[in-house]
Amino acid sequence: MSRYFSGLRDGIGFDIILVGAALLFLLALAGAPLVYNVLMSFQQVDMFTLGSLFRPAVGFDNYVAVVQQPEFWLVTRNTLIFVFGSMTGQFVLGFALALFFAQNFPGASTIRGLFLVSWVMPGLVVGGIWSLILAGDYGVLNVILRSFGIIGSNVFWKSDPNFSIWAVIIANIWLGLAFNMLLLSVGLAAIPRDLYEAAELDGANAFQRFWTITLPMMRSTIGAVLSLGLIGTLQQFDLFPALTEGGPANTSNVAGYWSWQLSFQLYDFAKGATVSVMMFLLVLFASVIYVRSTRHEVRG
Amino acid sequence: MQFTKPGLLAGLAFGALVAATPAYAQVTLKVWSIDGVDRTGIADTFSKEFDEANDDIVVEYRAIPFDEIVNETLRAFATGNAPDIVSFDNPDFALFSSRGAMLDITDRVANSPIISKAEYFEGPLNSVTWEGKLYGLPKYTDTIGLFYNKDLFAKAGITEPPSTWAELAEDAAKLTDPANNVYGVTFSARAGEEGTFQFLPIIQMSGGGANKVNTEGAAQVLDIWKGLIDNGYASRDVLSLGQWDSTGVFNSGNAAMAISGPWEIDRMVEDAKFDWGVALLPTINEDDQKSSALGGFNWGIMANTQHPDEAFRLLEYFVEQEDRIFPEFGNLPARGDIELPVTGEAKKDAALVVFQDQLQYAQPRGPHPEWQKISKAIYDAEQQALTGQMPAMDALNQAQATIDTIFKQ
Numbered sequence: 001m002s003r004y005f006s007g008l009r010d011g012i013g014f015d016i017i018l019v020g021a022a023l024l025f026l027l028a029l030a031g032a033p034l035v036y037n038v039l040m041s042f043q044q045v046d047m048f049t050l051g052s053l054f055r056p057a058v059g060f061d062n063y064v065a066v067v068q069q070p071e072f073w074l075v076t077r078n079t080l081i082f083v084f085g086s087m088t089g090q091f092v093l094g095f096a097l098a099l100f101f102a103q104n105f106p107g108a109s110t111i112r113g114l115f116l117v118s119w120v121m122p123g124l125v126v127g128g129i130w131s132l133i134l135a136g137d138y139g140v141l142n143v144i145l146r147s148f149g150i151i152g153s154n155v156f157w158k159s160d161p162n163f164s165i166w167a168v169i170i171a172n173i174w175l176g177l178a179f180n181m182l183l184l185s186v187g188l189a190a191i192p193r194d195l196y197e198a199a200e201l202d203g204a205n206a207f208q209r210f211w212t213i214t215l216p217m218m219r220s221t222i223g224a225v226l227s228l229g230l231i232g233t234l235q236q237f238d239l240f241p242a243l244t245e246g247g248p249a250n251t252s253n254v255a256g257y258w259s260w261q262l263s264f265q266l267y268d269f270a271k272g273a274t275v276s277v278m279m280f281l282l283v284l285f286a287s288v289i290y291v292r293s294t295r296h297e298v299r300g
Numbered sequence: 301m302q303f304t305k306p307g308l309l310a311g312l313a314f315g316a317l318v319a320a321t322p323a324y325a326q327v328t329l330k331v332w333s334i335d336g337v338d339r340t341g342i343a344d345t346f347s348k349e350f351d352e353a354n355d356d357i358v359v360e361y362r363a364i365p366f367d368e369i370v371n372e373t374l375r376a377f378a379t380g381n382a383p384d385i386v387s388f389d390n391p392d393f394a395l396f397s398s399r400g401a402m403l404d405i406t407d408r409v410a411n412s413p414i415i416s417k418a419e420y421f422e423g424p425l426n427s428v429t430w431e432g433k434l435y436g437l438p439k440y441t442d443t444i445g446l447f448y449n450k451d452l453f454a455k456a457g458i459t460e461p462p463s464t465w466a467e468l469a470e471d472a473a474k475l476t477d478p479a480n481n482v483y484g485v486t487f488s489a490r491a492g493e494e495g496t497f498q499f500l501p502i503i504q505m506s507g508g509g510a511n512k513v514n515t516e517g518a519a520q521v522l523d524i525w526k527g528l529i530d531n532g533y534a535s536r537d538v539l540s541l542g543q544w545d546s547t548g549v550f551n552s553g554n555a556a557m558a559i560s561g562p563w564e565i566d567r568m569v570e571d572a573k574f575d576w577g578v579a580l581l582p583t584i585n586e587d588d589q590k591s592s593a594l595g596g597f598n599w600g601i602m603a604n605t606q607h608p609d610e611a612f613r614l615l616e617y618f619v620e621q622e623d624r625i626f627p628e629f630g631n632l633p634a635r636g637d638i639e640l641p642v643t644g645e646a647k648k649d650a651a652l653v654v655f656q657d658q659l660q661y662a663q664p665r666g667p668h669p670e671w672q673k674i675s676k677a678i679y680d681a682e683q684q685a686l687t688g689q690m691p692a693m694d695a696l697n698q699a700q701a702t703i704d705t706i707f708k709q
Contacts, residue, residue, distance in 0.1 A: 135537065247491025247492075248687045261676075267395065
């Protein structure tokens with residue numbers, strides 16, 4: 001008996017308890033809803049069966065119906081543009097800012113801290129503010145662009161099908177910039193200074209130092225930032241209702257918002273679940289690539 | 301410690317009082333509505349009054365935001381916790397009534413000394429009717445018309461508001477004044493229910509309806525509207541502005557005409573620094589069938605209520621108070637037998653006369669259990685045509701294909 005308890009305190013039993021608690025938590029709060037969601041995507045769901053678990057099974061009917069929606073390919077295209085546009089913008093600008101604030105100049109760390117403001121702001125507020133900035137007739141952005149002579153007439157960011165998805169991307173880049181910058185700053189700070197000093201003594205110029213020291217040393221950080229960026233971008237929701245509501249005519253609709261629209265505006269819960277399962281597969285695919293690409297990494 | 305004993309006694313006495321109260325059994329009614337979320341309205345005020353006036357009934361009122369009330373009720377109904385009385389926007393009502401989630405009150409209304417079915421306007425009444433049975437009552441109603449800036453009209457030398465869409469486009473061209481930031485007209489073609497709300501009347505004028513949207517007339521008007529946007533007579537942002545924001549542009553004098561409803565009047569009286577009037581919604585040809593959108597909410601008793609008699613009594617109380625809803629809350633009753641009191645504000649009174657006239661032509665959206673899907677097909681088509689992604693007729697044909705699959709089920 002006492003051996004049993006001591007095993008619980010500091011033997012393999014203790015490890016199992018720790019892992020078990022975490023696993024139980026994960027299964028209850030992430031696993032179960034996920035399985036329920038997948039289950040729902042193969043069922044016929046209406047208001048009377050909303051509360052029950054076992055509903056008439058319809059096989060792949062929901063998947064076929066979703067793909068046959070006229071907006072399916074448009075939404076797919078928009079999702080890809082939104083993900084790549086947002087991630088590229090957030091990452092490139094975030095990296096540039098991180099490098100800039102890694103230089104030693106007075107106030108560098110204070111100003112870097114101030115960037116957190118955008119990360120603290122709720123998405124709906126950010127969306128509301130950008131909605132004013134991007135307004136066609138009286139928006140600030142148009143006034144600035146016009147006064148610099150970049151545009152001749154007003155750009156209707158939210159209402160022009162050529163720009164609507166980019167309006168959301170611009171707001172999303174601003175929203176995610178600080179998070180990217182901070183994570184990358186931490187990665188930069190972890191690179192030992194003496195590496196740069198040695199390289200400088202050997203006559204490497206700034207570009208060579210960046211290319212041969214900074215980037216390789218940052219590899220795992222960059223991987224983490226990009227995969228978090230992908231997840232964050234795919235689950236971005238608040239900006240859509242605040243800016244374009246997916247319009248005009250779905251030209252700024254993406255999978256996440258579409259899934260919500262299907263479930264909670266059109267009350268087609270099965271199709272909503274189907275779209276989110278498709279998104280889940282996309283994220284799964286990306287995570288597998290991420291895990292494989294960093295598998296042989298020596299971390300530390 | 302000295303207080304313990306009296307305190308205990310008081311507690312006992314209170315307990316005895318509580319235990320003695322339900323000598324006649326109390327009934328609890330749950331009422332859900334959007335009133336009271338941002339300002340007091342019909343449902344919260346009248347529920348409280350009824351609760352206070354009746355000792356045998358307790359009314360538990362819950363205010364739920366507009367965007368959540370349908371979802372919340374769906375969930376509650378699925379898990380058996382539904383309210384007794386609920387109030388939905390009229391196009392959402394059929395989702396519930398068609399599935400037997402609302403109580404059939406046809407006979408109760410027929411036998412009621414207070415409610416007279418014949419007095420209700422046809423449009424609102426249709427939205428609570430499913431397969432010939434009555435599942436609810438209209439709570440209030442509204443519709444849309446054309447607001448116009450009389451000062452700008454006089455300046456442009458136009459004497460009468462337009463009565464057809466082609467005339468509206470001509471007038472808009474004359475009224476547009478880019479130098480002073482004035483658009484000819486503003487409306488809402490937003491990606492949402494508001495877009496359908498303003499465009500469906502056009503389909504109905506052209507002889508179509510929710511089940512037949514690809515009419516020549518609808519395509520013709522879409523082309524006129526597209527022309528308004530492309531020529532700069534209307535802002536391209538009509539595609540993302542809601543009605544409230546769109547009419548704000550009119551109020552500030554930056555648009556000479558606006559399409560919206562009576563809910564704008566009070567703000568317009570405050571904000572608009574010019575003379576304005578209201579005209580009926582233009583038609584496609586001069587002598588066409590008039591039509592307009594039907595807004596407003598409905599009441600319904602949910603089918604799984606434990607207390608249908610008491611719930612109906614509450615419903616009768618709501619109906620009894622309907623002569624108060626305009627003076628107190630600014631809502632238009634959905635009945636012809638209530639005279640609206642004169643407010644003394646000349647522009648407001650004139651506008652109300654037009655809107656009451658317009659209400660006769662208001663047609664409901666649906667009723668159909670999958671209204672939201674039909675609505676999305678309609679506003680998507682409208683936006684595709686207005687942005688030039690598709691010719692108007694092709695966009696309407698595509699919407700028709702989607703709608704056909706919904707009606708076939």
